[in-house]
Amino acid sequence: MKLATYQDGSRDGHLVVVSRDLSTAHFVSGIASRMSQLLDDWSFLSPALEDLYVTLNQGKARHAFPFEPAQCMAPLPRASRVAWASPWRHHHQLLAESEGRVLEDGALAQPWIGSLPADLLTGPRADLQVSAPALQAGELDAEAQLAVVGAELPLGAPPAAALERVRLFGLALGWTSRALARAERAAGQPPLGSRLGVGMAPVLVTPDELGEAWRGGRLSLPLSLHVNGRRLGQCDSGKDLGWTLGQLLAWQARTQRLGGGHLLLAGPVSPAEPGKGAGCVADARAWAARAGRDPDTHPWLEPGDEVLLEALGADGQSVFGALRQTLTGWDE
Template identity: 30%
Template sequence: MKLATLDNGTRDGVLVIVSQDNQHFIKVDGTTLQNVMDDWEKHSSTLKQQYEKLNKGELDSEKQAVDVKNLLSPLPRAYEWIDGSAYINHVVLVRKARNAEPPATLKTDPLVYQGGSGKFLRPTEDIRHFSEDYGIDFESEVCVITDDVPMGTTKEEAAKHIKLILICNDVSLRNLIPKELEKGFGFLVSKPSTAFSPFAITPDELGDAWKDGRVHLPLVTVYNGNLFGNPDAGPAMFFGFNELIQHVTQTRALTAGTIIGSGTVSNEDRSKGSSCLAEKRMLEKIDSGNFVTPFMKFGDTVEIEMKDANGNSLFGKISQKVAKAEK
């Protein structure tokens, strides 16, 4: 099943069901995705029936053409946005970039932070900041949306709580991160609003590519019109989403509609490229002794997309431009 949120002038938009080929949608009686997440068991079977009818051509009189520019983030805001850093290769490289050692618990205890979730960027919205000196960077990630998850959920129990999957651009302001972390109190101003894919899909849409709480497909990033990276999101994800859920529910329950991110997708195989500029810069530093690639400038563009084995876009495309913010 494939879901999206149409901009109808309200803060949370209106839920729509999207056809498997991403071409058409039907509205869902004025409800929102958060309302559906609040009682997934009640709503999901009806939504799936409508989805199947849409794909069979039985709802042609109701369907409308998809224009991604009219879509908000699937969840325009969320009660919780928890981002992990589950790709060890990425952790090691970005820590080197700021002369920091990886944590001693790198392979035993997942890295996570809780990001701002009051307003997400739509998938085609500009990345607006006051200065290029912030060190603007994209981060291509995979994410999941959960229902209500009890405190103390084990990794074996976690899978049943993952209801939707999507991708994101978790924007980072690299030059603001070191001083913020020096305070010993985590990210805030260096982690601005995140952009999510136009569509969120149920795990069954991935078929065999969804296993062990991981998406086993390449995540493609195109930067300024050129392929920047296509690392596989599956094998290199050291902690899968099941393990991330177990970790974050040690001392709290998660509310329905919580989004959990994988962290920047990264492979040790350099031929796969990277999913952020910081990683590429660190590899340049290792090879030549110097950072070569600059961070994003006003006017730069980034596109993030994941396709199935047949070349079909699963989540639609995140397509953004960096622009100067005005006070």
């Protein structure tokens, strides 16, 4: 099943079911009007949505209409909590190398997870406006991230139980200032002000839609990241993970119960093998330096730059829809 949230002037938008090929959609007002409502009562409401999804894919839904990603908000506009994890160890190694740092012993021995404000989430076509301080700091970047939406997870739940409570998957772009992040790290602060926004692909999908791509707590899809039409890489999102998605969810549940509708963002995707591209500008620059090339062949992002992120399934079709955002400067 594929789901999206259409803009309707409210903060929560309106839930729609989207066909597998992303060509048509259908409002589901008689079942659940909001994504949060569906997640709160998943066992009761999802079977009726599945029936509608089947009918929509068969071309028999009476009130279907063409699906328009530009009309979409973030598919989960207000998550109960948003966590950001960086489980690709190779990204940390590349970043430290490019900044002239040495990772401390044990720095990568446990998952790195932080929290983000839910109001950072935006839709797939929303421009990302950058504040004057972030523009002045510079080194602006966008990270290819996986998104995982889960049901309520009890305190102390193990990874296997966490995986059973995964409801939906998506794709996200995490916008950041590397310069501000470096300053926060030097001050012993968490990366909060350096996190500028999170754009989400238009559609969330249920695990059954992913087939063999979802196995063992790893979602293996080729993520294609482009900046101004130039591809940074086509990274396998399931390779080189230091921790599975189940382990990341369970790590959070060690000390806190996770409420239903919580969102985990995992990225940037970071291949450890040369020639596989990069899931962010910082990694692309680090790879260039390793190869003896000028890192500025991959410049930091500036206002006017467009970033495109998409994942294609085995059938060649877009799984979550294209996420296309443009960086804009501060308009005083």
